[in-house]
Amino acid sequence: MSEIPIFKTGEATVFASEDQGTDAMPEIVLGAANGPVGTAFATLMGQTEGHTRLFAIRACNQQVKPATLMVPKVTMKNTAYISLFFGVVQSAVADAVLDSVIDGVIPKEWANEMCIIVNVWLDPECGVQENPDKKDLYRTNYEATKLALKRALNDEPGIDELIANRKKIHHEMYDPVTGESLW
Template sequence: MNYPRIGEALVRGERHRLAAAEPELMIGDLNGPVGVAFANLLGGQVEGHTRVLALLNADVAVKPATLMVSKVTVKKNKYTSILMGSVQAGIAHGVLDAVRDGTIPRDQCEKIGIIAAIWLYPEVVEATDLDYEDLFNTHRKSMHLAIKKAMSGEPTIEWLLENQDKIVHSYHQKGLDGKL
């Protein structure tokens, strides 16, 4: 299998706008550049950009080893609780879903690692009606989809060239205050 692989996916919340998920990831051999990056990121914590393993629970890490890196500067405990709660569990389940359906070959689970940049709306800390099940589900689905896209090489360069002028970036029209 050729590594590294790069993927991303956007899944909008079914019940709450703030539940949207958009992981960006790299999958590769732990004995190669991805493994070096994995070790450097996990060992080189940076204030405000927490790096944690994807866990099913406090002491159950998934395989392939998956490192979550926050794209947003973490400033509040509530954000950390959401990131290391519903989101972390959703990411972990999405990885295992990809193993279960064969997207990630089982014989590769000890050899490869995943580094996933994870994004949450910063406003989640202010929400009083956040749907944690929706948050979990969108991160599970988006991680699984991002892995599928990475492992299958999607989008292809042919598709990108054919559709380049048909795709409008979400924030191009709406700005940073736009709603996804």
């Protein structure tokens, strides 16, 4: 068995179809359950108002392995938002983790010895839309979680890529040269 990483991080963004507000932007930390990620995982188990943490489960009595804790980036303020987070998004994250094991991105031997923390973005607008596109919400969160896991385990992007792109790529929400946002 290969050695479980102590601490790896990854992130990904997958945009919504037709500007639905269903963009997914997970940030992931993963590592050995008996290391710093495991300590953070256990510490995060407590509740805070509006930021309920939850296990990624595929269905009742089907907690995904490796153990995965979802942490919302946005305060949960209404029942519709909570239902989307605890339903569609939870399902997408759980399926992405399990499929990452099935696909060999996460070695099966690590399933009980590592843990994952996923900071999850769910646009607050989804909680106030009359009919949010749940299929697209599932798609974006599934794809982004799988990509973030792959990137974490492959140390992507590498430092050489980051250095090469330092002056070529800027954050979509702020261009330091123009002071403008692309959004």
